[in-house]
Amino acid sequence: MDTDFIVIGGGIAGASAGCELAAHGRVVVLEREDAPGYHTTGRSAALYTENYGNRVIRVLTIASKPFFDAHGFLAARGVVFVGTAEQDAAIDRALADGKSFPQTFEEISKAEALRLLPILRDDYFARAIHEPDATDMDVHGIHQAFLRTLRERGGQLVTATGDAVANRTATGWEVETRQGRFRAPVVVNAAGAWADAVAKAAGVRTIGLVPKRRTAITFDAPxxxxxxxxPMGLDIEETFYFKPEAGRVLASPADETPSEPCDAQADEYDVAVCVDRIERATTLQVRRITHRWAGLRSFVADKTPVVGEAPDAPGFFWCAGQGGYGIMTSPAMGRVVAALASGAALPADLAAMGLTAGDLAPQRLQTA
Ligand SMILES: Cc1cc2nc3c(=O)[nH]c(=O)nc-3n(C[C@H](O)[C@H](O)[C@H](O)COP(=O)(O)OP(=O)(O)OC[C@H]3O[C@@H](n4cnc5c(N)ncnc54)[C@H](O)[C@@H]3O)c2cc1C
Structure with missing residues (x-):
């Protein structure tokens, strides 16, 4: 089948890129699994916060908010950051950083923290910061909205492709899958934790992507x-967090264990660490874990997403390295991919916030 753009990967990254590219030409999104949200996209903590990651991530996050607001995908939550007496300097650093945040981010008294989160142990924490504007995201709704718009614009999602493999041809790219062959001048690599594997199979220089496993559990509250x-409770140095989830509590030890790309599973040790940290910081007792899972958050060296044409492979575009912010940056990321892959300038709102193509370009990463 001949098309204009092929996207490898049907998670939130491939769905948002496909949806935006469909405004510029014919698009096919190829997903190895039966369900496009099976991997990292379906395993997140679903938090939107403008107070996370570096400048580039914050710009992409802020530029994504109008999309979320227009569709009603955000719901009030807030975050209370806590620090022990030993974490005094970390609280000070966060407050100093916080001066540049558009969202409210202010120190609150212990009494106020306990009013907001009565299950905090009074003798555990010394100081607290409140970020009231952080919200929950409807991740499934966001993902489905991208895929629906893709279809409405004439694009196609093909699932159960097995490992799609891209090969260079005289005129562009041919991608082999279990569901047939697809040809296009442009292929977008949105394969999540597998993005380097997809590049390697295509003979394209890799970007040093490291998938890192993060564990989560849900358990019954009293x-x-x-x-x-x-609100979400979050250690100021991100060593654990917890938040309400459909009447239960979702918690994570915020682990970042390097992993091969795979169907990540929760490790018993990480689950035990999670339970220990939650029980030390709060009065909650984890009696029955109702669900445990892990997902891969994939980073390059500077922890900034990678979008742009591979310097050694014309027509091969990266959309990778979404780390722990791939859902909340997805609308803006999709627009950036579509602009660059169709030969246009960066979207005006992102350029006005100081984002440049160089901030995201694969050229900045020196790998073999
Ligand atoms: C515990 C946890 C908490 C998180 N919390 C948040 C949060 O609060 N907020 C936030 O914004 N983000 C959060 N994230 C991060 C976010 O989930 C990711 O950044 C995002 O889901 C990455 O999306 P993706 O599409 O790149 O990856 P994926 O969802 O993994 O999609 C990649 C897809 O590519 C497919 N694929 C791979 N290779 C091939 C191939 N050769 N052929 C065809 N298909 C292929 C895979 O099957 C997969 O479906 C969290 C992640 C975890 C694990």
Whole structure:
């Protein structure tokens, strides 16, 4: 089948890129699994915060908010950051950084922190910061909205492709899959943790992507505890977090264990660390874990996403390295991919916030 753009990977990155590219030409999104949200996209903590990551990530996050707001994908949550007496300097650093955040980010008294999150242990933390504007995201709704728009614009999602393999041809790229062969002048590599593997198979220089496993669990809160209205509780140095999730508590030890790209599974040790950290910081007791899982957050060396044409492979575009912010940056990332892959300038709103193509370009990464 001949088309204009082939996207490898149907997670949030491939879906948003495909949806935006479909405004410029014919698009086919190829997903190895039966379900496009099976890997990292379906395993996130679903938090939107403008107070996370470096300048580039913050620009991509802020530029994504109008899309989320227009579709009603955000719901009030807030975050309370806590620090122990030993973490005094970390609280000060966060507050100094926070001066540049558009969202409110301010130190609150211990009494106020305990009012917001009554399950915090009074003798565990010394100081707290409140970020009231962080929100929950409807990840499934966002992903489906991208895929729906892709279809409405004439694009196609092909699932159960097995490992799609891209090969260079005289005129562009041919991608082999279990569902047939696809040809296009442009291929977009949005394969999540497998992005370097996809490049390698295509004979394209890799970007040093490191998938890092992160574990999460859900457990029952005490019957009389009104879980729903709590903000997220987050250690100031991100060594654990917890938040309400459909009447239960979702918690993570915020682990970052380097991994091969794979169907990540929760490790018993990380689950035990999670339980220990939650029980030390709060009065919660984890009696019954209802669900445990892990997902791969994939980073390059500077922890900034990679978007742009491979310097050694005309027509091969990267859309990778979304790390721990791939959902909340997805609308803006999709627009950047579509602009660059169709030969246009960066979207005006992103350029006005100081984003340049060089901030995201694969050229900045020196790998073999
Ligand atoms: C525990 C946890 C908490 C997180 N919390 C947040 C959060 O609060 N907020 C936030 O914004 N982000 C969060 N993230 C990060 C976010 O989930 C990721 O950045 C995002 O899902 C990455 O999307 P993706 O499409 O790149 O990857 P994926 O969803 O993994 O999609 C890649 C797809 O490519 C497919 N694929 C791979 N190779 C091939 C091939 N050769 N052929 C065909 N298909 C292929 C795979 O099957 C996969 O479906 C969290 C992640 C984890 C694990």
């Amino acid at each position: 019957a009389e505890t009104p879980v729903h209205g709590w």
